[in-house]
Amino acid sequence: MIGLEKGVVRLVPHHLSWHDVFEQERRVLQEHIGGQVLDIQHVGSTAVPGLGAKPIIDIAVAVASPAVIPACRQQLSHLGYSDRGDAGTEGGCLFVKVRSPEVRTHHLHIVTVDDPQWCNYLRFRDILTTDDTLRTRYGDLKKTLQVRFARDRNAYTDGKNDFIRGVLAAYETVTGGQHA
Numbered sequence: 001m002i003g004l005e006k007g008v009v010r011l012v013p014h015h016l017s018w019h020d021v022f023e024q025e026r027r028v029l030q031e032h033i034g035g036q037v038l039d040i041q042h043v044g045s046t047a048v049p050g051l052g053a054k055p056i057i058d059i060a061v062a063v064a065s066p067a068v069i070p071a072c073r074q075q076l077s078h079l080g081y082s083d084r085g086d087a088g089t090e091g092g093c094l095f096v097k098v099r100s101p102e103v104r105t106h107h108l109h110i111v112t113v114d115d116p117q118w119c120n121y122l123r124f125r126d127i128l129t130t131d132d133t134l135r136t137r138y139g140d141l142k143k144t145l146q147v148r149f150a151r152d153r154n155a156y157t158d159g160k161n162d163f164i165r166g167v168l169a170a171y172e173t174v175t176g177g178q179h180a
Contacts, residue, residue, distance in 0.1 A: 001055065002018070002021055002046075002055045002056065002057055002105045002106075003055060003056070003099045003103040003104065003105045004054050004055055004056050004103065004104055005102050005103055005104075006102045006103075006104060006153075007151060007152070007153050008150070008151060008153070009054065009145070009146045009149055009150050009151070009152070009153055009156045010054060010055075010146070010150070011052040011053060011054060011142055011143060011146050012052060012053065012054075012055050013052050014046075014048070014049060014050055014051055014052060014053065015055075016049075018042075018046040018047075018053075018055075018057060019042065019047075021057055022042040022046070022047070022057050022059065023042075025057065025059065025106060026040050026042070026059070028079065029059070029061070029079075029108075032075045032076075032078070032079060033061070033071075033072045033075045033076065036063065036068040036071050036072050036075075037061050037062060037063050037068070037072065037110075038062045038063060038064055038113050039061070039062040039113070040059060040060075040061050040062075041059070041060045041061075041062075041121065041122060041125075042057070042058070042059060042125075043058045043059065043060045043109075043121040043122065043124075043125050044056075044057075044058025044107075044121075044125070045058075045128075045142070046058060047125050047129075048125060048128045048129050048135065049129065050135060051128060051135055051138065051139055052139055052142065052143070053142075056104050056105060056106065056107055057105065057106045057107070058106075058107050058109070059106060059107070059108040059109070060092075060108075060109050060111065060117075060118065060121040060122070061108060061109065061110045061111070062111060062112070062113040062118050063110055063111070063112055063113065064112065064113060065112060066112060069093055069110055072110060073093075073095075076095050076108070079097070080097050080098070081095035081096065081097045081106070081108060082095065082096050082097075082098065083095055084096055089117065091109050091117070092109045092110050092111035092115065092117055093109070093110040093111075094107065094108070094109055095107075095108040095109075095110070096108075109121070120168055123168060123171055124164060124167060124168060127167055127171060134167060137163075138160075138163060138167075141159075141160065141163055142160065145159040145160065
């Protein structure tokens with residue numbers, strides 16, 4: 001089951017069904033905004049097998065230009081997504097899908113394909129998927145932050161930022177930025 005009350009931090013063990021939930025949503029998105037977008041990817045912790053996560057599906061959508069976002073915005077509204085605005089370098093244009101007024105099920109981030117955020121979403125997911133040690137360390141950090149910030153999702157998210165930046169910086173140093 002997916003969904004989490006607004007502002008609450010609750011981690012659950014990874015569910016294999018999260019991939020299927022994403023795929024179902026990806027097909028709906030492809031049908032409605034596919035003509036305006038370049039790619040739709042499952043990102044965040046629910047995309048990493050074996051990693052506990054908040055039960056909210058994170059979706060990254062790449063567009064060629066910010067000029068197509070208004071057309072996407074209208075279609076996403078019809079699909080039940082609320083526009084949370086442009087967070088710029090902190091997540092692109094954020095749209096939230098809810099099951100009830102206070103229970104979020106999906107976070108959708110629209111960024112341009114040339115924005116470093118796009119590559120970072122994919123890189124971080126792929127690194128955690130293939131590196132058991134980093135995945136365990138990240139999972140442990142998330143558990144610690146959940147206890148500390150159970151009712152403060154912003155502080156929980158902020159608490160993960162240094163780890164994420166460190167992993168991405170190390171990846172840049174090792175690979176020269178080449179995405180596998």
